[in-house]
Each structure stands twice: as structure tokens, then as C-alpha cells.
Amino acid sequence: MSKENPFSWKFVAPLYMGSTLNPINSSMIATALVPIALFMHISVAKTTILVTVLYLASSIAQPTSGKLSEEFGPRRVFLTGIIMILLGGLLGGIGKNLSMLLVARILIGIGTSTAYPSAMLLIRKRAEAAGMSQPPGNVLGSLQIAGVVTSVLGLPIGGVLVGTMGWRSTFMINIPVALVALVMAALWIPKDNISTQSGKTVFDILSRIDVIGIIEFAVMITSLLVFLFSLPKINWITLGLTVVFGVALVWWELRAKHPFIDIRLLGKNGPLTRTYLRFALITxxxxxxxxxxxxxLEAAHGIPSSEAGLLLLPMSIVSAVVLGPISKRNLVRGPLIVCAVSSILASAGVLILTASTPIIYILIITLIFGITMGTTASSNQIALYTQVSGDQIATAAGLFRTFGYIGSIASSAIIGVVFRTKVVDSGLHVIAVIMIVVSILALFITIFDRKLERIAGSAKTTS
Known part of the structure; x- marks a missing residue:
């Protein structure tokens, strides 16, 4: 193994920058919904589809980008995604109607979704080429800081942009950032050593990437998300479509020569399945x-949305501080137990919040959740890295993010059901009880997962 650092700053910088764009764009748009509604003379309720469509596009595109990275090369997929972000930022910046903004958000959602799966594959290939016998914890930790922890920054960044330059800036800010990432990736990320598909028929290429499996997965996820967003009213059509296409997906993937989602792997690889479930629950x-x-906070304390978002910044800082040493030491089981316990404690704190609760107490609760965020982001990613082979890491990483989106959308559904008529203390307490139950379930899954002990033991041995 060469003494030269295989993960130089030139190699990782574009990966980190690309990974920040999806979470920030996911939350940043929330600050622009009211100005967009006023500009286009439509209701704010109609503009919320701009939030939904990016979640939907990302949920489908994350594992799809992983599959494409494995087949065509992660650098090609990463660069293609950056170009899509540029187009989405430009289209949103000149958008005249809601349809143009929807297309822009879809482009941004798909483009930003290429970063994490391709980055995981690039890192895995670089680590294996360098002869590393353990996960590159520092690199994976920084990738998580860029890709998950920065989600909290979207609201304050969006608030500043909208307040100073208008709602179009929430789209156009992607242009300079994507240009920088594009130049860095083109210059500093080594070219893919995966051969192109020259000489192969279109049918061969479609079979390799399992287009039918991707379509079935897309319809299933779309139906599921529409069903969740329709709650508390039960949309039986979307629920039925979710079940039908879910069954069809399993049937097809069990027979596909090159499955998009390896159902047999998930069935045999219980630890990987539990990692996905844990991540969804804590998310x-x-x-x-x-x-x-x-x-x-906005309803009970009368705090503006921009200031409420600033209250969450310490949560992001704590999570980044916690994430570093855990990733560096490749710790898994212990931090995951801390993750679930801290979530239980903080959720119990939410249970006793009232409109007269001092802000400092609320801040303490968010700081505890910062521990939850940092531990789940780092340890689940290390577990994922060790639970799949190198040739499947990109699709597995994309599916990992999809489970995170399902968790976040399920949280939106819960909030929408509980606060559907009025935002009051009793509703917040109902949400807290749900969070406690979910956190306890995550704790049980972690404690009784004996495979995590082997991962932790292996990491400690190779450190």
C-alpha cells in the first residue's frame, strides 16, 4: 500500500460538495413557498407540491443512480447529475409558472441524488485499491456531515436567500455551487475504469440496468408516498397500487438476471435489512x-419560521461533533444504542413541552436530538459499508437514503394528521408518544442484532 493518502482533499472535495446539495434543497424550498404563491397568484397549499416532488424524485433516483453507477461508472453518473442540477437551477430561476418549477425541482432532485451513491462507490473502490482492511471512517464521517447533518442548514439558508434576493435565489444558488463541483469532479476524480456498453444491443443494456425493476419500484414508491401524504384520509387506490407493484417487484426481481434490488440478498442479509429499518425509524x-x-414553536411561541430554523442550528453542530470520533473509530453497536436511548429521552422531553416552556429547555431537547442525528448517521453508514460487497455498495447506499426519505415522509404524514385542525400542546404530546414508541422499537432492533457485535469487533481489531 502506498504511503500517499488515497483520500486526498482533491478527491473528496467534489464528493462532499455534491452530497450537500440534496438535503439542503430538500428543506430550503420551504422558506420560498409563500413568496412563490404570491408571485403566481395561487394558494400556498398548491406550492407544497414543490417539496413533495423532490422527495419523490430523490426516493426513486437514489438507488437508480446507484445501479447506474455500478454499470456505467460512478464518475460518469456524478457528472451527469451535476449537469442536471445546473439545468434545474437555471430553469427554476427563470420559471414563469408552477409547471416550470416542478420540472426544475425534479431535475434538481434527480441530479442531487446521484452524489451519495456514486460517492460511496468511489470511496469503496479507492479503499480496496489502497488495500484498506477497514472502512475509511474519517472519509465516511465527513460524507455524512455533508449529506445528512447539513439538512438542518436548509431552512436558515433559504430564509436568508429569500429575504435578501427573493424566492428565485433558492433555485439559482445551485448554479454556482454545481459549476464548482462540476469543475472539481472533472479535474480531480479519476476516470472510470468500467468499459462502456459499446457492441451491446439496447436490450442487453436495458437488461443490465433492469429497467422493468426500476419502473416497478418507481410506481410502488410513488403510490406509497402519495398514500402517506393523503393521510388522514385513506386513499385506497394508491394503497392498492403500492401492494400490487410491491408484489410485482418482488416477483420480477427474484427472476431477473441482473436485479435492480437483490431481494434474495435482502432476505439472506438480515443485518442489512435491519440497518435500513433502524435508519428509517430514527429518521x-x-x-x-x-x-x-x-x-x-411558530404556533405556540409565535416565533417566525426563520428564527425557529435557527434554533435547530445547535442540533446540527452537536451531530457533527458526535459524528467525527464515531466514524474515525468505526464504532457501530454502542453508538446505535446511544442513538435510540437519546431519542427516547428527547422524545420524553417533548412530551412535557407546553406553550409556557422556556426556549432554553426546548434548545436542550434539540441538542439531545443532535446526539441522535450524529450517531444514527455515522454508525448506520459504517454498518452498511461492511454489510454489502463492493459491487453492490452504490445501489445499497441509494436504497439506504430511500429508507431515510420514507421515514421523513412518514413523519410529515404524522404531523399532518395530528396538527390537521390546530397546532396545540396536546397534539405535540401525541407526536411525542409516537416518537417514544418508534425509538423503543429501534432500541430493540439494535440490542437484539448480534451481527452488530461482530462488525464492532472487526473494526476494533483492524484499527
């Missing part, structure tokens, strides 16, 4: 704090 709690508690 549900984190996003309930990000949006549910923020909404309650």
Missing part, C-alpha cells in the same frame, strides 16, 4: 423534530 423521529416541533 422519522429526527424529521418530526425538524418540522413538527418547528411548526409548534
Amino acid at each position: 422519522l423521529c429526527i424529521y418530526t423534530v425538524l418540522y413538527g416541533v418547528t411548526e409548534w
Whole structure:
């Protein structure tokens, strides 16, 4: 193994920058919905589809980008995604109607979704080429800081942009950032050593990427998300479509020569399945704090949305501080237990919040959730890295993010059901009880997962 650092700053910088764009764009648009509605003379309720469509596009595009990275090369997919972000930022910046903004958000959603799966594959290939026997914890930790922790920054950044330059800036800010990422990636990320598909028929290429599996997955996820967003009213059509296409997806993937989602792998690889489930459960709690508690702060304490978002900044800082040493040491089981316990404690704190609760107490609760965010982001990613082979890491990483989106959207559904008539203390307490139950479930999944002990033991041995 060469003494030269395989993960130089030139190699990782474009990966980190690209990974910040999806979470920031996910939350930043929330500050622009009211100005967009006023400009286009439509209701604010109609503009919320700009939030939904990016979640939907990202949920489908994350594992799809992973599959494409494995087949065509992560650098090609990463660069293509950056170009899509540029187009989305430009289209949104000149958008005249809601349809143009929807297309822009779809482009941004798909483009930003290429960053994390391709980055995981690039990192895995670089680590294996360098002969590393353990996960590159520092690199994975920084990637998580860029890709998950920065989600909290979207609201304050969006508030500043809208307040100073108008709602179009929430789209156009992507242009300079994407240009920088594009130049850095083109110059500093090594070219893919995966051969192109020359000489192969269109049918061969479609079979390799499993287009039918991707379409079935897309319809299933779309139906599921529409069903969740329709709650408390039950949309039986979308629920039925979710079940039908879910069954069809399993049937097809079990027979596909090159499956988009390896169902047999998920069936045999219980630890990987539990990692996905743990991440979805804890993400549900984190996003309930990000949006549910923020909404309650605005209603109960009369705090503007921009200031409510600033209250969450310390949560992001704590999570970044916690994430570093855990990733560096490749710790898994211990931090995951801390993650679930801290979520239980903080959720119990939410249970006793009232309109007269001092802000400092609310801040303490968000700081505890910062521990939850940092531990779940780092340890679940390390677990994922060790639970799949190198040739499947990109699709597995994309699916990991999809489970996170499902958790965040489920949290939105819970908030929408509980606060559907009025944002009051009793509703917040109902949400807190749900969070406690979900956190306890995550704790049980972690404690009884004996495979995590082997991962932790292996990491400690190779450190």
C-alpha cells in the first residue's frame, strides 16, 4: 500500500460538495413557498407540491443512480447529475409558472441524488485499491456531515436567500455551487475504469440496468408516498397500487438476471435489512423534530419560521461533533444504542413541552436530538459499508437514503394528521408518544442484532 493518502482533499472535495446539495434543497424550498404563491397568484397549499416532488424524485433516483453507477461508472453518473442540477437551477430561476418549477425541482432532485451513491462507490473502490482492511471512517464521517447533518442548514439558508434576493435565489444558488463541483469532479476524480456498453444491443443494456425493476419500484414508491401524504384520509387506490407493484417487484426481481434490488440478498442479509429499518425509524423521529416541533414553536411561541430554523442550528453542530470520533473509530453497536436511548429521552422531553416552556429547555431537547442525528448517521453508514460487497455498495447506499426519505415522509404524514385542525400542546404530546414508541422499537432492533457485535469487533481489531 502506498504511503500517499488515497483520500486526498482533491478527491473528496467534489464528493462532499455534491452530497450537500440534496438535503439542503430538500428543506430550503420551504422558506420560498409563500413568496412563490404570491408571485403566481395561487394558494400556498398548491406550492407544497414543490417539496413533495423532490422527495419523490430523490426516493426513486437514489438507488437508480446507484445501479447506474455500478454499470456505467460512478464518475460518469456524478457528472451527469451535476449537469442536471445546473439545468434545474437555471430553469427554476427563470420559471414563469408552477409547471416550470416542478420540472426544475425534479431535475434538481434527480441530479442531487446521484452524489451519495456514486460517492460511496468511489470511496469503496479507492479503499480496496489502497488495500484498506477497514472502512475509511474519517472519509465516511465527513460524507455524512455533508449529506445528512447539513439538512438542518436548509431552512436558515433559504430564509436568508429569500429575504435578501427573493424566492428565485433558492433555485439559482445551485448554479454556482454545481459549476464548482462540476469543475472539481472533472479535474480531480479519476476516470472510470468500467468499459462502456459499446457492441451491446439496447436490450442487453436495458437488461443490465433492469429497467422493468426500476419502473416497478418507481410506481410502488410513488403510490406509497402519495398514500402517506393523503393521510388522514385513506386513499385506497394508491394503497392498492403500492401492494400490487410491491408484489410485482418482488416477483420480477427474484427472476431477473441482473436485479435492480437483490431481494434474495435482502432476505439472506438480515443485518442489512435491519440497518435500513433502524435508519428509517430514527429518521422519522429526527424529521418530526425538524418540522413538527418547528411548526409548534411558530404556533405556540409565535416565533417566525426563520428564527425557529435557527434554533435547530445547535442540533446540527452537536451531530457533527458526535459524528467525527464515531466514524474515525468505526464504532457501530454502542453508538446505535446511544442513538435510540437519546431519542427516547428527547422524545420524553417533548412530551412535557407546553406553550409556557422556556426556549432554553426546548434548545436542550434539540441538542439531545443532535446526539441522535450524529450517531444514527455515522454508525448506520459504517454498518452498511461492511454489510454489502463492493459491487453492490452504490445501489445499497441509494436504497439506504430511500429508507431515510420514507421515514421523513412518514413523519410529515404524522404531523399532518395530528396538527390537521390546530397546532396545540396536546397534539405535540401525541407526536411525542409516537416518537417514544418508534425509538423503543429501534432500541430493540439494535440490542437484539448480534451481527452488530461482530462488525464492532472487526473494526476494533483492524484499527
